[in-house]
Amino acid sequence: GNSVTQMEGPVTLSEEAFLTINCTYTATGYPSLFWYVQYPGEGLQLLLKATKADDKGSNKGFEATYRKETTSFHLEKGSVQVSDSAVYFCALRINFGNEKLTFGTGTRLTIIP
Amino acid sequence: KAGVTQTPRYLIKTRGQQVTLSCSPISGHRSVSWYQQTPGQGLQFLFEYFSETQRNKGNFPGRFSGRQFSNSRSEMNVSTLELGDSALYLCASSMTADQPQHFGDGTRLSIL
Numbered sequence: 001g002n003s004v005t006q007m008e009g010p011v012t013l014s015e016e017a018f019l020t021i022n023c024t025y026t027a028t029g030y031p032s033l034f035w036y037v038q039y040p041g042e043g044l045q046l047l048l049k050a051t052k053a054d055d056k057g058s059n060k061g062f063e064a065t066y067r068k069e070t071t072s073f074h075l076e077k078g079s080v081q082v083s084d085s086a087v088y089f090c091a092l093r094i095n096f097g098n099e100k101l102t103f104g105t106g107t108r109l110t111i112i113p
Numbered sequence: 114k115a116g117v118t119q120t121p122r123y124l125i126k127t128r129g130q131q132v133t134l135s136c137s138p139i140s141g142h143r144s145v146s147w148y149q150q151t152p153g154q155g156l157q158f159l160f161e162y163f164s165e166t167q168r169n170k171g172n173f174p175g176r177f178s179g180r181q182f183s184n185s186r187s188e189m190n191v192s193t194l195e196l197g198d199s200a201l202y203l204c205a206s207s208m209t210a211d212q213p214q215h216f217g218d219g220t221r222l223s224i225l
Contacts, residue, residue, distance in 0.1 A: 034213065043117075043203050043216035051211075089156065100146070100169050101205075101214060103156040 002027045006090050006104030013080055013111055021075040021107050023064075023090035031092040033057075033066055033073040034101070038087045047075075047088070051095070082111045115140065117217035119204050125223045131192040134220045138185050138206030144168075145187040146214060147179060150201040159202075162187055191222075199224045 007022040025031065032051045036044040048057030053068035062077045073090060090104040118137040126132050138145050147159040158171040162181035179189040185206075191198055201221050205214035 032211075036216075041218070043119075043218040044205075046213050046215065049213055095211070100158045100161060100171070101148075101156075102158070105155045 002029075002031070002092060002094065002102045004090050004092055004102055004104035007107050009087075009106070010108040010110060013109070015082055015111055015113050016079045017111075019075070019077040019080045019084075019109070021088055021090075021109070023073045023075065023104060025071050025073065025090075025092050027071075027092055027094060029094040031094055033064070034091045034093070035062070035064055035073070035075050036089045036091060036103075038089065038106070040086075044089065080109075080111050082113055085109055085111045117204055117206050117215055119202075119217035119220050121220060122218065123221050123223075125225060126194050127225050128194055128196060130194050131190065132194060132222060133188050133190045134202055134204075134222070136187045136189075136204030136206075136217060138187070138204075139215055142206035142208050142215075143185050144207045144209070144214075145181055145185065146205045146207075147187070147189050148203045148205065149173075150203055150219070151199075156203070159189065194224050196224050198222065 004025045034049045035047040037047045048059040050057040050066035056065045064073050064075045087106045087108045089106045091101045120135045144163045146161040150156050161169045165181045176192045181187045201219045203219045205216045207214045
């Protein structure tokens with residue numbers, strides 16, 4: 001089956017620190033990969049995506065590269081801000097399949113000033 | 114452009130009751146998916162509708178059902194509520210199967 005494994009949280013960093021949240025996946029088909037972010041009391045917001053191997057998704061200073069050889073899609077940001085504090089979810093969806101997203105367990109990120 | 118709208122935002126029910134949650138997708142989006150989010154199980158897929166037809170279903174009991182109307186609005190229904198049904202229910206819409214899903218803010222259901 002399909003699954004996503006995410007770095008266990010919570011993660012606490014100081015402002016301006018470098019962020020990495022690890023994500024690896026297993027898939028029976030050909031997946032697209034996503035990072036979603038959830039702020040308190042809200043739904044999920046799409047942060048970035050990549051649809052094929054070696055694609056790099058980027059948004060708001062966050063980046064992730066689709067690595068087929070290591071089945072990974074690690075999220076990185078060079079300098080985090082307090083406003084980045086949220087829960088981050090890695091997810092996959094099988095291309096040419098259906099709409100179902102398979103999510104990781106989420107990583108809670110807290111940035112301290 | 115209005116986002117995905119879910120109503121109500123909060124709901125309190127007792128065991129044995131039934132509940133209906135509503136989702137209005139982004140204008141032009143024809144696919145609507147539902148997810149359950151709990152601290153223990155995380156985000157789990159419930160079902161997906163496209164053009165009023167259920168295309169995919171997750172591993173939930175038959176007490177969980179849904180439907181989609183001709184205007185793409187969707188409802189999900191849970192009958193004979195159990196304590197374990199307490200969760201945040203999220204709806205997501207997309208235009209086509211190869212486009213990302215956009216989520217609403219969810220309905221938080223509490224079962225007493």
